[in-house]
Amino acid sequence: MAVSRRVFLASASALAATAGPAAPARAVPEDPHHRIPVSPDDTAEDLLRKASRVRPTARQIAWQRLERTAFLHFGVNTFTGLEWGTGDEDPDVFQPAGLDTDQWARALRDGGFELAILTVKHHDGFVLHPSRYTRHTVASSSWRDGRGDVLRAFADSMRRHGIKVGVYISPADENQYLHGVYANGSARTDRTIPTLVPGDDRTPPRFHTLPATDYGAHMLNQLYEVLTEYGPVDEVWFDGAQGHIPPDKVEKYDWDSWYALVRELAPDAVVAVTGPDVRWVGNEGGLAREDEWSVVPVRERDHGRTDYALPYDAPDMGSRDALVAARPVADFLQWWPAECDVSIRDGWFYHPDQRPKSVEQLTDLYFRSVGRNSVLLLNVPPDTDGLLPAADVARLREFRERIDRELPEDLARGARTSRTPGGVTVDLGGEREVDRVRLAEDIRYGQQVESFVVEAYRDGRWTEAARAGVIGASRILLLPEALRARRWRVRVTGARGGVRIAEFGLYRSRV
Template identity: 80%
Template sequence: MDLSRRVFVASAATLAVTAGLPALPATAADPDLSRIPVTPDDTPADLVRKASQVRPTARQSAWQALERTAFLHFGVNTFTGLEWGTGDEDPNVFQPTGIDTDQWARALRDGGFRLAILTVKHHDGFVLYPSRYTDHTVASSSWRDGHGDVLRSFADSMRRYGLKVGVYLSPADENQYLHGVYANGSARSARTIPTLVDGDSRSPSRFLTLDATDYGAHMLNTLYEVLTEYGPVDEVWFDGAQGHIPPDKVENYDWDSWYTLVRTLAPDASIAVTGPDVRWVGNEGGLAREDEWSVLPVKENQYGRTDWALSYDTADEGSRAALVTAQPKTDYLQWWPAECDVSIRDGWFYHADQQPKSVDDLTEIYFGSVGRNAVLLLNVPPDTDGLLHATDVVRLREFRERVDRELPADLTRGARRSVTPGGVTVDLGRELDVDRVRLAEDIRFGQQVESLVVEAYTAGAWSLVATAGTVGASRILRLTEPVRARRWRVRVTAARAGVRIAEFGLYRSSV
């Protein structure tokens, strides 16, 4: 959807159901309201009050506005047929002789995507650029006589076609385990980053001193290369995977130092999904919860890792009841929006015997993610030639065209609007059929809506058309049948604090 179409309406009115709650003041010591501490003495009313005051950072707001992002799983697994590599692959298996990253970028742009994340390093440890800190890289392959650099080509192409750049570096590293670095039991100690090596021609303007294990320092140096030599990075994606290693071997990841390095070198980049900015939705099917909250109870684990106070797969992560249930384990209430990851094919890496999902399936995923206050992360894996398969390219275009038909021109554009406490009324000027309703809060003021109704004025009275719980940055409701009416309204029936409606759009789909 073209975001330039979106109409913004603000209401400063506070609903009666929350009028008795005092505002939580920001203090000079803690001006960042993306997380607010929770104490054991907080009452249920305190928890709701605090949740109502949590606000996204600028980087989080920008990330939520992306709506559709892409993943590109590509590496030695593409050529070995594995989903999880072993770390001892011969780099010569990596031979994408027809690689065309401009083709990737065009296909993603034409599919309606705004950011793409490349698997710079998957669990096997093979790196898609010539790193100074490992030989398990493209430089050890005969592809392009050892001078290939997929990350360079990827980053240049994405920017050339107007997409933002994301990088995924797996914390797990089978190759570094084989070399005695990963999970070697080393203690954390102060490390100088970047760590210069023999023949290093760099002259950094500053060095950072960060605590890390041997492997943590390896990751810091790798991150430093990626974040300083390939242009602006908009998202850094981690997961929490451990290697396929003996159960008595564990690498305790240096999350605090990794986060600090990213914040220092790429301050505008969102850190996902094992990160403080973006969370995993809890499944790999691309679907958010029916009521998805961006404000969650969280705790800190393992050197500053942001973690769920409740389980990652809890059906209710942020309601009033969830806040109370989570309180004994909660350190903060935090703005931590959901990312819904799913692959266009069954696997994350390309396999010739797999086919892409249907347009209907992708459309359901769209409404189940973007339509439920989350961002869609769709994986589209390049094939062994280094291209997005022609079938996938067609499917991406068909997917975008289908979404455009589901949500064509907003019928409220130019319509008369009136804002009332807890609601917005729209007069379309004439009776029109509507079967899609799009809503959004102005999340600069937090996520407040707990329930609402959408009504149409028909036969001389207001009639119920649809109900919903949460809204957040994006909520899309599909009506089972078109409703014909001139006047429409949304009424918020429960909220945590004052509601600002940023969008109340009406559509007639053409599918």
């Protein structure tokens, strides 16, 4: 049965007449060292000095400590078999009769995940909560008699099991294109958020005045719902997709207004991956670069969008050479760490003929993401019953158990340690076998290490065990063979500024 999907937007003037004057959004002050301006006139030495001064914000530090985060792609595509919906789906196709978000949370917790991101709205525009601003939503399905709210269940379950909540709200919206809102060519004008609609019983503590197109205001209103009615949110995930629309129809996204509203309503949330806090690593395979920098050159475009100064898939994003290469177009050097997204199955949404990746594949992804100064974002799609498939649940547990065996007891914990300006030496008190080395800088003071060597004291001399480039928040090295030694050291051979090693862990795997 066809469902009417009109969007009701009250005018700002009418709203002001009934609810008092609208107040402008207040941007949350950023650490002034989060991004440092650069210019084409900067020398290579200028760029290096500035890069050494860039620091993360508190929210970025907290995010990088998570290591493993989860994605949950769920929506009408789960039931139609598509990866990218069309926007004209009958909402009644959405029928997750056995929805159990506590099962999701238990599986993710047992898999070692501390944050999960739900696709509240994918490119098709179908919304997993009963939004006031579209009829393409769970409220238009007969599922749970139109009273279902996946976002509510998800947020409550995650928090109940100690998992932080993230939301993905796609900028692209095929449904709103069909209804003349998305990419309609409207001008940016001041909009009052939230925009109250007929029958709206909300009494917001304050209103926000932000410039936006018709669709930009639609997004702002949905963001307001999600960020004010479902408890604290720790990550807001945007991509830059435009949708399957004619090439002459382009929606210029109101990034500056969206960012400002998120900062106001969820000040502790990181904005990723088209956002100022977290960047997309550049592929959907879960793989970071061998040397992944958190300090990278960026430029601002399209109403304040934080964008790459170099190609998003460039093999080098932040070395000395990369800083110089980006100099003609870069506006800032910014702390912009990488998130590595990948699905446990071939598709992002559930398909019954697909199977999860092996433990060996997932373990390799861990070492090539978390082990390379990045955060792994692993998608685990719920099925048509509203459950994580049993095979995926088992694989998550096996994955966590495998990582626990790869990195069991840190042999250096409690050992005698001495520090020099260029490194750390650890005395284990006796010879121990080591085949895994984990390092971290104290990123409160930036990312400084450009190259280093790990050495073991054997047969009366220091012997090289491994060497690599950057460290950052997390670097894990797999030694080609286990080495036995009592004394170990990391020696920094290249750096941008003063180095502070926060972790020098030594492990013997039990694989």
